[in-house]
Amino acid sequence: MKTAQEFRAGQVMNLDGQAWVVLKSEFNKSGRNAAVCKMKLKNLITGASQEPVFKADDKLEPIILERKEVTYSYFADPLYVFMDEEYNQIDVEKENLGETANFIVDGMQETCEAVFYEGKAISIELPTTIVRTVAYTEPAARGDTSGKVMKVAKLDNGYELQVAAFIEIGEAIEIDTRTGEFKGRAKG
Amino acid sequence: MNIPQNWHIFCRVIDNFGDIGVCWRLSRQLAHQFRRSVTLWVDDLHSFQALCEAVDPTRAHQCIDAVQVRHWQDPLPHCEPADVVIEAFGCHLPEDYIRRMTRHRPLWINLEYLSAEAWVKDYHLNQSPVHGLRKTFFFPGFEAGTGGLLWEPQLQELAHADDAARNAWRQQLGLPESPGLTVSLFAYENAALPDLLQALAEHASPCTLAVPQGRMGAGVAHWLGHDLAAGDRYQRNGLTLVGLPFLQQPEYDQLLALCDLNFVRGEDSFVRTQMLGRPFVWHIYPQEESAHLAKLDAFLSLYTRDMPSPLAASLHTAHQQWNQPQHTQSLPWQTLLEQLPSWRRHALSWREKLQMHGDLASNIVHFCTNQV
Numbered sequence: 001m002k003t004a005q006e007f008r009a010g011q012v013m014n015l016d017g018q019a020w021v022v023l024k025s026e027f028n029k030s031g032r033n034a035a036v037c038k039m040k041l042k043n044l045i046t047g048a049s050q051e052p053v054f055k056a057d058d059k060l061e062p063i064i065l066e067r068k069e070v071t072y073s074y075f076a077d078p079l080y081v082f083m084d085e086e087y088n089q090i091d092v093e094k095e096n097l098g099e100t101a102n103f104i105v106d107g108m109q110e111t112c113e114a115v116f117y118e119g120k121a122i123s124i125e126l127p128t129t130i131v132r133t134v135a136y137t138e139p140a141a142r143g144d145t146s147g148k149v150m151k152v153a154k155l156d157n158g159y160e161l162q163v164a165a166f167i168e169i170g171e172a173i174e175i176d177t178r179t180g181e182f183k184g185r186a187k188g
Numbered sequence: 189m190n191i192p193q194n195w196h197i198f199c200r201v202i203d204n205f206g207d208i209g210v211c212w213r214l215s216r217q218l219a220h221q222f223r224r225s226v227t228l229w230v231d232d233l234h235s236f237q238a239l240c241e242a243v244d245p246t247r248a249h250q251c252i253d254a255v256q257v258r259h260w261q262d263p264l265p266h267c268e269p270a271d272v273v274i275e276a277f278g279c280h281l282p283e284d285y286i287r288r289m290t291r292h293r294p295l296w297i298n299l300e301y302l303s304a305e306a307w308v309k310d311y312h313l314n315q316s317p318v319h320g321l322r323k324t325f326f327f328p329g330f331e332a333g334t335g336g337l338l339w340e341p342q343l344q345e346l347a348h349a350d351d352a353a354r355n356a357w358r359q360q361l362g363l364p365e366s367p368g369l370t371v372s373l374f375a376y377e378n379a380a381l382p383d384l385l386q387a388l389a390e391h392a393s394p395c396t397l398a399v400p401q402g403r404m405g406a407g408v409a410h411w412l413g414h415d416l417a418a419g420d421r422y423q424r425n426g427l428t429l430v431g432l433p434f435l436q437q438p439e440y441d442q443l444l445a446l447c448d449l450n451f452v453r454g455e456d457s458f459v460r461t462q463m464l465g466r467p468f469v470w471h472i473y474p475q476e477e478s479a480h481l482a483k484l485d486a487f488l489s490l491y492t493r494d495m496p497s498p499l500a501a502s503l504h505t506a507h508q509q510w511n512q513p514q515h516t517q518s519l520p521w522q523t524l525l526e527q528l529p530s531w532r533r534h535a536l537s538w539r540e541k542l543q544m545h546g547d548l549a550s551n552i553v554h555f556c557t558n559q560v
Contacts, residue, residue: 015317028311029479031301031455032202034278036325038311053314053325055278055298 002062004037004054008178009099010115010123012044014061019044021123023098026179027056040098044117066116070124072108080104082114082124090114090121100124102159103132103177126177131186132156133172140168150182192271192295192556194225198260200279201232206473208236209456210338211276212255213437214299217340217549219254224553227270229260238434269294272556275323277301286319295556296321302328302337302455304487309333313555326555328548330490338456338548339463346445347464347539357442361398362419363430368394369525372447373404374457375471380513381407384451387521389427398443400432448528451510465539467531469510484511495534499527 005027007013012021024040035056042049054060070082070090079091080101092114094101103126113125137153149165153173163173163182172186195218199211211228218224230236233245242252248259258265264282269292275281276299281289289296298316312327312334328335349357355365363370371388375381381404388395399408399416408429409415412422418433435443441460444450450461453471461468470487472480488507492500502524524531546554 016320028305028307029475029477029483030303031277031475032206032473033476033479034301036278036300036311038307038314050317051314052316053311054316054318057278058316058318 001059003056004039004058004060005035005056007037007039007060007062008125010097010125012063012065012115012117012122013041014063015041018046019063019117020050021096021117023049023096042096044122063117065122067113067125068116069111070114071111072104072106074106075104080124082112082121084114092121092124096123098123099180100126100177102155102157102180103130103175105132105155105157128177129174129183130177131172131174134163134167134169137163137167137169140166153182192224192560194227194270195272195274196227196229196267196270197274197276198229198279198281199231199276200260201230201235202277204454205235205239206454206456207277207279208232209239209437210299212236212239213338213340213456214274214549214552215255216253217338217547218553221340221549222553225256225270226254227256227258227267229258229264231260233257233259239437241436268292271295272297274299274552286321290320293321295559296323297552297556298323298325299552300325300327302459303483304330304490305483306486324555326552330487330542330545332545334545336545336548336551337459337463337542339459340547340549343441343460343463346441349445354446357446361432361439361443361446362421363396363398363446364421364428366394366396366428368396368426369448369528370396370398370446371449371451372398372400372443373408373451374400374402375451375453375510376403376474377407378404378471378510378513380510382411384510384521385411385424385427387525389425391426391522391525394426394428396428396430398430398432398447400440400443401434448532449525462535462542463539465532465536467528467535469506472511474511481511484508491538494537496530499530499534502527503531 020041027037037054073081078094082090114121115123134153135156150162153163174183215226215228219226237243269289272295274297308327316323326335416431420431422429450468452458472484502520
């Protein structure tokens with residue numbers, strides 16, 4: 001069993017005997033150091049969706065699925081196409097990627113994991129940390145180097161996120177794919 | 189339509205009196221106003237007794253004020269699940285009880301903590317599919333689209349009490365007749381306390397400060413140079429400090445209604461002073477990673493939205509300092525006290541807004557009635 005807050009986009013759980021893939025997961029602190037999670041789930045058999053709320057420490061049953069390392073090739077709407085080590089083509093529907101699609105860009109180098117259910121690729125899991133380049137953001141605020149003052153930045157694919165005010169256009173940044181949040185300037 | 193009649197409320201006392209305070213008020217309101225059969229399961233009867241002296245901590249089952257009070261022990265004594273089961277603040281129901289729920293299929297509500305944050309509206313009334321059941325998350329809140337706040341109609345009688353009633357309460361509580369301000373103080377330990385006491389002592393008009401026994405005691409004693417026990421009264425310049433015992437809920441409500449300004453903490457007293465239409469300064473329950481500061485900001489943004497901007501600025505500063513006393517900016521207590529007339533007007537209009545969203549117990553009953 002895993003706690004609700006440990007589930008990430010792309011992972012699959014058993015709810016009432018059915019397999020549900022997590023398309024999106026967010027959590028908020030409620031009170032007295034407790035937290036609640038809200039997920040967007042898709043039923044892998046019926047395609048139905050639901051948005052349940054769980055206590056962050058609710059125990060849920062993960063479904064362990066076959067996985068395979070893949071790299072991203074191209075997007076042919078509505079399919080994201082990946083390639084495994086033996087150059088087999090693996091298609092994943094855009095809808096099934098959920099929030100993960102925000103971080104899939106042409107030319108990305110990260111090795112991902114394709115997740116299979118009954119022989120079909122149903123989601124992609126990214127590394128926890130990825131590096132992306134800022135396509136646009138307002139000019140850097142002078143003087144603030146604390147990283148606490150934030151501003152909006154846009155990636156090449158149009159995805160927007162909050163970054164530290166000192167980040168400039170063209171800079172590489174680290175993003176936590178579990179939360180979609182800015183982690184810091186890319187090292188090196 | 190079958191209206192759910194039997195209700196079980198489960199409460200674990202984490203610390204202080206917030207959890208049991210909310211559960212006890214909700215239980216009584218369901219029993220009195222809605223004539224529901226209510227059983228309140230509590231794991232700590234000693235803490236409960238501090239709020240309600242009728243509780244006998246040695247008795248596992250007792251009836252108090254029309255509510256069946258049962259000691260929540262492990263294992264839970266055998267009982268059939270009620271029509272509605274309220275799990276207060278995610279307290280984790282006993283597994284055996286949940287197994288029985290899967291046969292009876294009651295309405296299962298997780299009553300959550302109060303927060304003014306925007307995400308609450310998005311989470312309110314969402315469900316968990318767990319154990320083959322549906323658990324509904326019920327979030328109290330300050331806006332439409334939330335569960336509202338916990339208040340009963342009788343509270344408004346306190347808010348509008350006449351001078352004779354107020355004088356009677358003052359006498360019962362042992363507070364002196366005062367031509368100036370009356371202020372109550374209930375908070376967690378707070379390094380900003382000496383500045384507040386000094387400001388009250390130096391205020392232009394006399395001030396009576398009522399201090400129920402609690403976690404402020406050591407700070408008050410340090411400033412005074414000696415303890416302030418229940419029944420004690422000390423004068424310093426224009427400030428009269430009056431020590432009170434730890435008050436039961438009805439007496440504490442009267443104190444809040446009497447005062448021109450209430451220092452409150454946590455959730456229960458914070459809600460009561462708002463629904464009485466009284467100005468207040470809130471000491472929010474501190475959380476890991478300073479998660480409480482976002483909640484404080486969210487509340488202040490709502491509370492001060494339609495307020496005159498000088499008053500809003502003073503309130504933001506005062507709350508930041510009261511909750512983060514390490515800040516170096518000096519507390520605007522004198523400024524804030526001078527703004528009390530306009531603050532009082534705002535507190536009354538804020539209460540009217542809150543009332544428009546209905547009260548928590550009525551909203552829960554309405555939800556449950558619509559589910560069957």
